[in-house]
Amino acid sequence: MDINTQVNLGGLMMKNPVTTASGTFASGKEYAQFFDVGKLGAITTKGVSLDGWQGNDTPRIAETPSGMLNSIGLQNPGVDAFVKKDLPWLKEQDTKVIVNVSGHSVDEYQAVVEALEAHEGIDAYEINISCPNVDRGGLTFGTDPRVAAEVVSACRAQTKRPMIVKLTPNVTDITEIARAVEAAGADAVSLINTLLGMAIDPYKRKPILARVVGGLSGPAVKPVALRMVWQVHQAVNIPILGMGGICTGLDAIEFILAGASAVAVGTANFMNPQSALEVVSGIESFCANQGVKDINELIGELNC
Numbered sequence: 001m002d003i004n005t006q007v008n009l010g011g012l013m014m015k016n017p018v019t020t021a022s023g024t025f026a027s028g029k030e031y032a033q034f035f036d037v038g039k040l041g042a043i044t045t046k047g048v049s050l051d052g053w054q055g056n057d058t059p060r061i062a063e064t065p066s067g068m069l070n071s072i073g074l075q076n077p078g079v080d081a082f083v084k085k086d087l088p089w090l091k092e093q094d095t096k097v098i099v100n101v102s103g104h105s106v107d108e109y110q111a112v113v114e115a116l117e118a119h120e121g122i123d124a125y126e127i128n129i130s131c132p133n134v135d136r137g138g139l140t141f142g143t144d145p146r147v148a149a150e151v152v153s154a155c156r157a158q159t160k161r162p163m164i165v166k167l168t169p170n171v172t173d174i175t176e177i178a179r180a181v182e183a184a185g186a187d188a189v190s191l192i193n194t195l196l197g198m199a200i201d202p203y204k205r206k207p208i209l210a211r212v213v214g215g216l217s218g219p220a221v222k223p224v225a226l227r228m229v230w231q232v233h234q235a236v237n238i239p240i241l242g243m244g245g246i247c248t249g250l251d252a253i254e255f256i257l258a259g260a261s262a263v264a265v266g267t268a269n270f271m272n273p274q275s276a277l278e279v280v281s282g283i284e285s286f287c288a289n290q291g292v293k294d295i296n297e298l299i300g301e302l303n304c
């Protein structure tokens, strides 16, 4: 059976609904030794800031039941290094490129988009207003609808490329932020970033992460992510890139039924480097077995 898996994520046409979650796939080069990354609908890069950031002190990773905590702190070498080292390679892959953008200030977000605009081979931006691991910027932009809208408007003024805005689950009402960024010009929203958490070593009586708290990801967060995708789907008219604990094609189908037009595979890449590819084939098998001819038929089609 011929199945249409192409989806439209706010103007970004993806040959299938699967991308990688920022920060879990670098720019894809390392994973290319395990599979043809051109089989993915898109690659989403690690967050890119203007001049590069050192990241947080170690330890900044901890395993938790069904997940992990990280407090990387958006370590990255900056726009120039990204453009020089990663973009030429990304351009050669037969897939779409989503560049994840970070900033410590509205001006920095805007400057990163402005700097990237000069280059071809970028198909969309994902503006990360939701990182819990940096002191300035990150989460503070994503928890206040007014500030969130300010960042989005500033970036919108720089680009006509599709702009996805990444939301944090660390708020009381995620639909309020989703509506604010939609009104400010976002073409799509992505959710969820990590949930604030912590881990303790009882023998040392110390937190495991140097920064004490970090962001929880992996299968442990999937029910929270599904709930938020479902809520946001009812609140906005722009498409959703859903993520949080996706490991299999069936997980992805759950997100699509909840309202996601596309999905991202994150922490699962650390357990099995072929996870994203397996999610693509899992979606296709589900459609074939269920007689679904077009993946778009499933988006938001949850029977409540």
Ligand SMILES: Cc1cc2nc3c(=O)[nH]c(=O)nc-3n(C[C@H](O)[C@H](O)[C@H](O)COP(=O)(O)O)c2cc1C
Pocket: 021, 022, 023, 024, 046, 047, 070, 072, 074, 100, 128, 131, 166, 192, 193, 194, 216, 217, 218, 219, 221, 243, 244, 245, 246, 264, 265, 266, 267, 268
């Ligand atoms: C080690 C690590 C680094 C991450 N770095 C970023 C980042 O740079 N930018 C971003 O928007 N999200 C970042 N995230 C969040 C993921 O993209 C994703 O939103 C989250 O992990 C939930 O998906 P998952 O459970 O499939 O991992 C990071 C997550 C992890 C685990």
